[in-house]
Amino acid sequence: MTEVGTARKRSEDARLITGNTQWTDNIQLPGMLYVAFLRSPYAHARIVNVDTSAALDRPGVVAVFSGADLAGEQGGLPCAWVVTPDMVLPDHPPIAVTEVRYSGEPVACVVARDRYAAADALEAIDVDYEPLPPVLDMQAALAEGADLVHSDKGTNKSYTWVFANGDLDAAFLDAAVVIEREYVQQRLIPSAMEPRSVVCQPFGDQMTVWSSTQIPHILRVMLASVTGVPEQNLRVIAPDVGGGFGSKLQVYGEEVITLILARKLGKPVKWTESRSEGNQTVHHGRDQIQRLRLAADADGRIRGLNVDLLADMGAYLMLVTPGIPLLGAFMFPAIYKMDAYSFTCTGVFTTKMPTDAYRGAGRPEATFAIERLMDELAHELDLDPIEVRRRNWIKHDEFPYETVCGLTYDSGNYEAATEKALQLFEYDKLRAEQADRRERHDTVQLGIGVSTFTEMCGLAPSRVLGSLFYGAGGWEHSAVRMLPTGKVEVLTGSSAHGQGHETAWAQIASDALGVPFEDVRVLHGDTAISHKGLDTYGSRSLVVGGVALVGACVKVVDKARVVAAHLLEADASDLTFENGRFSVRGVPEQGMSIQEIAGATFAAHNLPDGIEPSLDSEATFDPENFSFPHGTHLCAAEVDTETGFVKIRKYVAVDDIGKVVNPLIVEGQVHGGLAQGISQALYEEAVYDVDGNLQTTTLADYLVPSASDLPTFTTDRTETPATTNPLGVKGVGEAGTIASTPAVVNAIVDALRPFGVSDVRMPCTPERVWRALQEGVAQ
Amino acid sequence: MIPGSFDYLRPTTIGEAVSALAESGEDAKVLAGGQSLMPLLRLRLALPEVLVDLDHVAELREIRDTGDSVFIGAMATHHQVIKDPLVRAHAPLIAQATATVADPAVRHRGTLGGSLAHADPAGDLPAVILALDGVLIAQSAHGPREIPAADFFEDYLTSALEPAELLLGVRIPKLGTGWGFHYEKFHRTAQAWAIVGVACGVRRANGAIEECRVALTNMGPAPVRAHEVERALLGRVATQNAFKAAAAHAAEGTAPTGDLHGSAEYREHLARVLTARALTTAAGI
Known part of the structure; x- marks a missing residue:
C-alpha cells in the first residue's frame, strides 16, 4: 500500500488540539519583559504631543516610547509589491510619529515586567491629538477636493492598473444582452484561532525572533532590512502557528518594535495581542467595489467582459496590499471563453486598517463577480444556470487552453465535475421542490445556487511573479536528511500553520524513500533549520514545496543506488529499488535497504570514489505555470420570507484538485474553506462607523459561524491531474472559500427572484434579505 | 485584553458573601459564572475594586421544591437548570430557553442568577422569568427581600438589586396543568x-x-x-x-x-x- 492517497489522521493534531505545544505565547524566558501598545482612538488625527512621563512612574514599567522617541531607529514597514512604476507608496512607521491614519494605529508603547503592568500604564500616557477628517468612502475619496489620507501625496489614489485583451468595443457593439452590475466585496477580518504573538531574544549580537507568522523566511529578510540586524545574525522561528488565512503573511509593526525593544533593552520581550486588538489591527481582507459589464449573444455565449474595480488599500500599503486585487485580474473570465476582456483596478487610500491577503486573495472576489453574472445572464435569457455555463466553459478536449487573460490552463474537466455535482445534489428533484414551494406561496422559499469555479494557485512561477513586479520569487525548497539509524528528517521551506505538512510530507517521503511513515520527522518554520524557503500562502505548499520534496527524495535514491551498487558489487543499472530496498535484478536475496545504505554512508568506511559521506540532499522547485484547481459547487438555501433568515439546506462541493496525497486533509481544507466562504456570504463584515471607528471589535459583533450554523457538506472529487508538476497536484487551501460565496448568494437570489429581487448585498443578513424582499415586492 | 487590578474575595457561605458585599458596597462586583462579567473586566468596561466570587458558596446552587413553587438558587448553572427534573416538570419554559443560551462551554459555567442580575435585555432568561411571574429573592445585611420580576429589570444592565444585596435565587410559581x-x-x-x-x-x-x-x-x-x-x-x-x-x-x-x-x-x-x-x-x- 502506498502512503500517498491514504486518509491518514494527522500526526500533529494531538499536540495542536490539546495546546500542549509551543505556541509563541507559551514561550517564557528568564527576565522577559512585556510590551503593550497604546493605539489611536481616532481614524485620522495629527499627533500634537505624547507625554509618557506619568506612565514611566507606574509600578513595573521599564520603558515607554512614543513614535517620535523611536523615529530614528524604527524604520518603515515594507511593501514588496510595487504594482505600477508611479504607485503612490506612503511611509509607514511602525509607531505613528506625526499623524495617525486609522483607529488602532500604534502611537506609543510601554515595556513592563509583566503584561498587567504594561496594560495598566497605557492609561497614563497622555496624547494630545488634533482630529483630522476621516476618509471612509472610496468613491468620495477619489472626488476632486476630497480630504486626503496622506496630505503630502496630493491624492487618495495609490495606483491604477490596467489589463486588456481583444476588442471590447466590438464585443459590446450589437450584443444581444448586456448585463451591468455593481457588487460590493465587504471588508473582512481574518479570524485565525491563535492571536498574533511575538517574542524576541537578544543574545550577544544575535537575535532570535519567535513569531506566530506564516512567513518566517520572508520575515527574516524583511526584519533584517527594516531593523538593520544583519541577516546572518537573525533567526526567525514560527513555532506551532494556529492559523493565519493570509493575516500572518505580513510584516507587522509590532514585530519590528518588539525586536527593536529587545535590542535596545538587552532583554527578551514579548507581545501578544488580544482578540479585539487583533480585530482592529490584523490586516483586513477583500473590500472592493466591482463595476461589471458583460456582453453576450442571444444564445448566452459571452462576447466580452469589462471589470472596473475600486480596491480599498486602507491607510498604508503593507506587504502585498496593492497586489491582492491583481491576483484576481486574471480570474474574472474564469472557466469561460470570450473574445475580449478588460480589467482596471484603482487602489484607494482610506483611513482604515490596511487590507492585504485573506484566504483566496483576489480570486474569491473575481469568482464571486463572474459567477453572479453568469446567474444573471441565465435569468436574463431564461436559461438554466448550468446550461449557460455549459455553453461557455472550456471543453475538456480543448485543454491546454490559453484564456483571454493569456494564462494557459493545463488541464480541467468541467463537464465531469458538474455532472457529479448535479447527481449528488439531486438537482432536478430540488428544482421540482422549488417550483412546488413557489406554487404554494410557501413562507419558506427554496433557492439553488451554482458556482463553477476555477482558481490560479500554487504561487508561483518566479518569472511570472517577476513580470508582475512582485518582490520575490515563487520557488520552494526541501531537504532530506538520512540519519545514521535509517530514520529520516524532512525539511520544508513551506511552514505549516494548520495545514498538516508533518503528515502529508511524511507520506510523500515514505513512498519515495521506501521507509515507514513513522520513521519520518518533518521540520519546518525555523530559519536555522529549514534555512531556505518562501513560506506558506496561495495554496502553494504541496504544489511547489511538496514537489521540491519529491526532487530531494529522488536525489537521495539516486545517490543510494550508486552506493548500493558499490557495496553489492553490481552495476547500478542492474539494481531495482522497491519498498526501500535495492536488489540485484533477478537475484532478489542480494540487496540492501536504504536504511543500511544510510548507515554505510554515515560510517563512510567503504564508499565509491568521489562519493561524499551522508545521504542528505536538497532540492528546489519552481513551477513553470500556476495550477488551476476547479470544481462545481451547488447550494440549496431555504429563505424564510417573513424574517429573511437563510438556512443552507444542502451543499455539494465537487472539487478537482488533481492528485491527492491525503484525502482526509483535503476534506478538512474543503470544509474549512466552505465555512469561510459561506461566512462571507452570510455573516462577516468589518464595520466602521461614520467617525472611522471599528464597530466589530469583538466576536460578539463580528460574527463567525460555528459548526452548528453550517450544513453537513457533501464533498466529492474528480481527478484531472495537473500536467505541470510530477505529483499532478493542484492545491486545495483556498478552493472552498473561492467557490462557496457566490454559490450561497446565487441560491438566495434564486429563491427570491419571484419577489423581484436580483441582488442582496453581502453579508446577506436576515434584515438585508427581508429589506430586499420588501423593496422587490414594492416594485 | 487585560483587566484592571482588583481585590478578590471568595466566601463559602451566604453569610460571608453578604458581609463581603456590605463591607465593599458600590466598589464590589459579584462574580457568578463569569460569562458576562469576565469580558467586561477584560475590556475594562467594568473596573471594580473588589470581586466577590460566589463559586464556592455551594448552598446557592440548590434547586428545590417549595410547595407551590420551585426555587432555583442563583448559582445553579445553565446546564444544571436544563437537566433538573423539578425545572423540567414545573417550569419547562426555563429549561427550553436555557438550552438556547450560547454554547455548552458557556452553559456549564454561566448561571441563572448571574444572567438575571446582569439584566442584559439581550439575555434570554430575563424575559422567561418575567413571563413566568418569577419572584427574585435578594439578601442583604438587613435581611431578605422579595422582588417580583416585573419590578426587577429596571433598565439596560440595571436591576433593582442594591449594591450590598446578593441575589439568592428565583422562585417560580408552579402553573398547573393545561x-x-x-x-x-x-x-x-x-x-x-x-x-x-x-x-x-x-x-x-x-x-x-x-x-x-x-x-x-x-x-x-x-x-x-x-x-x-x-x-x-x-x-x-x-x-x-x-x-x-x-x-x-x-x-x-x-x-x-x-x-x-x-x-x-x-x-x-x-x-x-x-x-x-x-x-x-x-x-x-
Whole structure:
C-alpha cells in the first residue's frame, strides 16, 4: 500500500488540539519583559504631543516610547509589491510619529515586567491629538477636493492598473444582452484561532525572533532590512502557528518594535495581542467595489467582459496590499471563453486598517463577480444556470487552453465535475421542490445556487511573479536528511500553520524513500533549520514545496543506488529499488535497504570514489505555470420570507484538485474553506462607523459561524491531474472559500427572484434579505 | 485584553458573601459564572475594586421544591437548570430557553442568577422569568427581600438589586396543568445573542385560551411583557389566525434600539412574526 492517497489522521493534531505545544505565547524566558501598545482612538488625527512621563512612574514599567522617541531607529514597514512604476507608496512607521491614519494605529508603547503592568500604564500616557477628517468612502475619496489620507501625496489614489485583451468595443457593439452590475466585496477580518504573538531574544549580537507568522523566511529578510540586524545574525522561528488565512503573511509593526525593544533593552520581550486588538489591527481582507459589464449573444455565449474595480488599500500599503486585487485580474473570465476582456483596478487610500491577503486573495472576489453574472445572464435569457455555463466553459478536449487573460490552463474537466455535482445534489428533484414551494406561496422559499469555479494557485512561477513586479520569487525548497539509524528528517521551506505538512510530507517521503511513515520527522518554520524557503500562502505548499520534496527524495535514491551498487558489487543499472530496498535484478536475496545504505554512508568506511559521506540532499522547485484547481459547487438555501433568515439546506462541493496525497486533509481544507466562504456570504463584515471607528471589535459583533450554523457538506472529487508538476497536484487551501460565496448568494437570489429581487448585498443578513424582499415586492 | 487590578474575595457561605458585599458596597462586583462579567473586566468596561466570587458558596446552587413553587438558587448553572427534573416538570419554559443560551462551554459555567442580575435585555432568561411571574429573592445585611420580576429589570444592565444585596435565587410559581410553553429565539448564529426572543405560555381549556403570557427579549432596555397580545387572546379559540392577529400588537409599548444585527424597525417586525410563531408552537397547533 502506498502512503500517498491514504486518509491518514494527522500526526500533529494531538499536540495542536490539546495546546500542549509551543505556541509563541507559551514561550517564557528568564527576565522577559512585556510590551503593550497604546493605539489611536481616532481614524485620522495629527499627533500634537505624547507625554509618557506619568506612565514611566507606574509600578513595573521599564520603558515607554512614543513614535517620535523611536523615529530614528524604527524604520518603515515594507511593501514588496510595487504594482505600477508611479504607485503612490506612503511611509509607514511602525509607531505613528506625526499623524495617525486609522483607529488602532500604534502611537506609543510601554515595556513592563509583566503584561498587567504594561496594560495598566497605557492609561497614563497622555496624547494630545488634533482630529483630522476621516476618509471612509472610496468613491468620495477619489472626488476632486476630497480630504486626503496622506496630505503630502496630493491624492487618495495609490495606483491604477490596467489589463486588456481583444476588442471590447466590438464585443459590446450589437450584443444581444448586456448585463451591468455593481457588487460590493465587504471588508473582512481574518479570524485565525491563535492571536498574533511575538517574542524576541537578544543574545550577544544575535537575535532570535519567535513569531506566530506564516512567513518566517520572508520575515527574516524583511526584519533584517527594516531593523538593520544583519541577516546572518537573525533567526526567525514560527513555532506551532494556529492559523493565519493570509493575516500572518505580513510584516507587522509590532514585530519590528518588539525586536527593536529587545535590542535596545538587552532583554527578551514579548507581545501578544488580544482578540479585539487583533480585530482592529490584523490586516483586513477583500473590500472592493466591482463595476461589471458583460456582453453576450442571444444564445448566452459571452462576447466580452469589462471589470472596473475600486480596491480599498486602507491607510498604508503593507506587504502585498496593492497586489491582492491583481491576483484576481486574471480570474474574472474564469472557466469561460470570450473574445475580449478588460480589467482596471484603482487602489484607494482610506483611513482604515490596511487590507492585504485573506484566504483566496483576489480570486474569491473575481469568482464571486463572474459567477453572479453568469446567474444573471441565465435569468436574463431564461436559461438554466448550468446550461449557460455549459455553453461557455472550456471543453475538456480543448485543454491546454490559453484564456483571454493569456494564462494557459493545463488541464480541467468541467463537464465531469458538474455532472457529479448535479447527481449528488439531486438537482432536478430540488428544482421540482422549488417550483412546488413557489406554487404554494410557501413562507419558506427554496433557492439553488451554482458556482463553477476555477482558481490560479500554487504561487508561483518566479518569472511570472517577476513580470508582475512582485518582490520575490515563487520557488520552494526541501531537504532530506538520512540519519545514521535509517530514520529520516524532512525539511520544508513551506511552514505549516494548520495545514498538516508533518503528515502529508511524511507520506510523500515514505513512498519515495521506501521507509515507514513513522520513521519520518518533518521540520519546518525555523530559519536555522529549514534555512531556505518562501513560506506558506496561495495554496502553494504541496504544489511547489511538496514537489521540491519529491526532487530531494529522488536525489537521495539516486545517490543510494550508486552506493548500493558499490557495496553489492553490481552495476547500478542492474539494481531495482522497491519498498526501500535495492536488489540485484533477478537475484532478489542480494540487496540492501536504504536504511543500511544510510548507515554505510554515515560510517563512510567503504564508499565509491568521489562519493561524499551522508545521504542528505536538497532540492528546489519552481513551477513553470500556476495550477488551476476547479470544481462545481451547488447550494440549496431555504429563505424564510417573513424574517429573511437563510438556512443552507444542502451543499455539494465537487472539487478537482488533481492528485491527492491525503484525502482526509483535503476534506478538512474543503470544509474549512466552505465555512469561510459561506461566512462571507452570510455573516462577516468589518464595520466602521461614520467617525472611522471599528464597530466589530469583538466576536460578539463580528460574527463567525460555528459548526452548528453550517450544513453537513457533501464533498466529492474528480481527478484531472495537473500536467505541470510530477505529483499532478493542484492545491486545495483556498478552493472552498473561492467557490462557496457566490454559490450561497446565487441560491438566495434564486429563491427570491419571484419577489423581484436580483441582488442582496453581502453579508446577506436576515434584515438585508427581508429589506430586499420588501423593496422587490414594492416594485 | 487585560483587566484592571482588583481585590478578590471568595466566601463559602451566604453569610460571608453578604458581609463581603456590605463591607465593599458600590466598589464590589459579584462574580457568578463569569460569562458576562469576565469580558467586561477584560475590556475594562467594568473596573471594580473588589470581586466577590460566589463559586464556592455551594448552598446557592440548590434547586428545590417549595410547595407551590420551585426555587432555583442563583448559582445553579445553565446546564444544571436544563437537566433538573423539578425545572423540567414545573417550569419547562426555563429549561427550553436555557438550552438556547450560547454554547455548552458557556452553559456549564454561566448561571441563572448571574444572567438575571446582569439584566442584559439581550439575555434570554430575563424575559422567561418575567413571563413566568418569577419572584427574585435578594439578601442583604438587613435581611431578605422579595422582588417580583416585573419590578426587577429596571433598565439596560440595571436591576433593582442594591449594591450590598446578593441575589439568592428565583422562585417560580408552579402553573398547573393545561399549559403549553415556547421560547422562540431569533439570532444570526447559534452562539449569538437574540436579535429578538419571545417567551410565551398558553393555557387552554375546552379549546379556548384561558390564560396567556408573552414576554419579549431585546425589545427595549429591559425585557417587556406584551400585555396587549395577552389581552387580545383571552377567551379566543386557539387558531393560527387568532395568534397572528394578536401578535400584531407585539411591538406595542416596546422601545428596541438598532445595532449591527438589526434595526429597531426590523426588530419590531420580528417581534410580531416571532410572537405568532411562538404562540402557535406553545399551543401545539
